[in-house]
Amino acid sequence: MARALPWAGLVLLALVPLSGIGNYPLHLVISCLLWAYVYTSWSIMGRLGLVSFGHGAFLGIGAYAAVMLWNHWGVSPWLGAVAAIAVSALVALAIGFPCFRFKIVGHYFALVTLALSEVTRLVIVALRDQTGGSLGATPNTALAQGNTWSLGALQFSEKVVWFYIILVVWLGGLWVWARIDRSMTRLALEAISQEEDAAASVGINVTKTKLFVTVVSAVMTSLGGVLYAQYQLYINPETVSGIGISLQMVFGVIAGGMYVMLGPTVGAVFTLLLAEGLRLALGEHFKQFPALDLAIYGLLLVLFIIYLPKGILGAALDAWKNRDVPQFSEK
């Protein structure tokens, strides 16, 4: 029974577009799934003690690689995605190898990766003749003359198509998460995150193990960037790279729960529902309070980290596990 529950949930989720909900609610569901995928990608390394403040770099590389190749040379975003994956894997290796080799961990790792995401943002802005700079960029449309889709250009005007594409990608992300969760790599990395030298002394190749999850996480994030660009059809350096989006990923995961599979997904849903809930609650007045959702979000994050460090889902699962355990007294 308990095993059937996730499958039933998945079937229900897959039926969402057929239930006749409007375009806007469907857009919200797609956004939730897309960010859930990106947050899951981040958490693959984050949960193992590699807290990166630089994933905006990989998201930005993905988004801009696909759009620039398409706009300037007409290269299909499918090939663009391959290029994005290759570039982000190289960047992850270039930044990861020295970091892990020289044991840059904790604060220092977070701040080095933060520098990386700023470099990416600044390079995109500085190449304004090619990228459009801070004004952003739009992929050239391939949907002339009433076409609703173009597989080669990865452009679809029907939201339903995007729903299923991103649903599959999100499931893929969860699958990778689960694969790593059940692998020796996770055990090795948990040992590393607790005591690096002790882990090395029992024969774990610390640098190689860390590099592996870093590259996996970076490549997945950059794929998220490609999809974001193709779905939104608009990107700009602030929304896909730099410190803002990098921190948003970290905090989405923290809010949902870093150590459980669906934690990042809950974080993504929570973040979007918060903004949408306020929009509904305030109705007409919403425009008068331009950043209220962000203010509440910031406040909640502080409270979460102080009182609920395992995140929403992590805390909920703990409560569920402890529900019927008989309490023995000490005596």
Added chain:
Amino acid sequence: MDVFDIFLLEAVLNGILLGGLLALLSLGLNLIFGVIDVVWICYAELIMIGMYAVYMLHVQLGWPLLAAMAAGVGIVAVLGALLHQFIIRPVLAAEPINQLLVTGGVLFFLQAAATLAFGIEFRNLGVRMAPVAIGEMSFSAPRIIAFAVAVAGVAATYLFLTRTYVGTAIRAISQDRQIMPLMGADPDRLFVITSAIGGALAGLAACLLVLQYDIHPAIGLSFGPITFLICVLGGLGNLVGGLVAAFIFAQFISVGGFFFHIEWGYVLAFVFFIAVMFWRPQGILGGK
């Protein structure tokens, strides 16, 4: 060729002026890390609040500029103490990364609070000062003032830490958190004082920045990263290292911006930072 050289010299001198300001920017953050062992990711947002405070008191309430600035320093100092008392203290015993993250939540909150209170328009004090010309070179007056005040601020902090009783206690507790309480130093009180000083330094930096730049809610994001990187480059918590790093960074930005475009100056500075991290992860002056 002659003209070229004089402009290069101007860029170098401007870099030195910028270096003084960056040194002050990073000093408070560095002090807090050195003593309390916590990185305030929201440090640049405290500076933004200070800028808005000066703007509001001077432009909207009509206070004299110097009074508004003094009040601005005070407000941010109080904010720093409150931040420590209510947000850092509960997580002092938690994992280091949680301390980094909790101030990230504060970052979002302050940024949003500023947007709610002041909107996203760019605002400025409307103070105009004539540029100072030396030979064929010209320098902006606010930059020269900022440099002078920043150097004075750094010197005052140094004197406070070395010549006063409280300053000595702060330095002692940064070296050994376990032993000092046995010697009668109260870490809670010293941490709050240190946070207030860090806040006051942020407030002072705000007064200098507000003379040069427009204020908007996201301004913290534009100079926050560079402030962290300066501290890390100098060796987190190493005050002298931070000063050296500030001047190195300023030269990259100023001279790099002179040869290429200003963003490339920043890119060079960041790439330099990453390269140095691999060479000396503990910072240029940090000990092993």
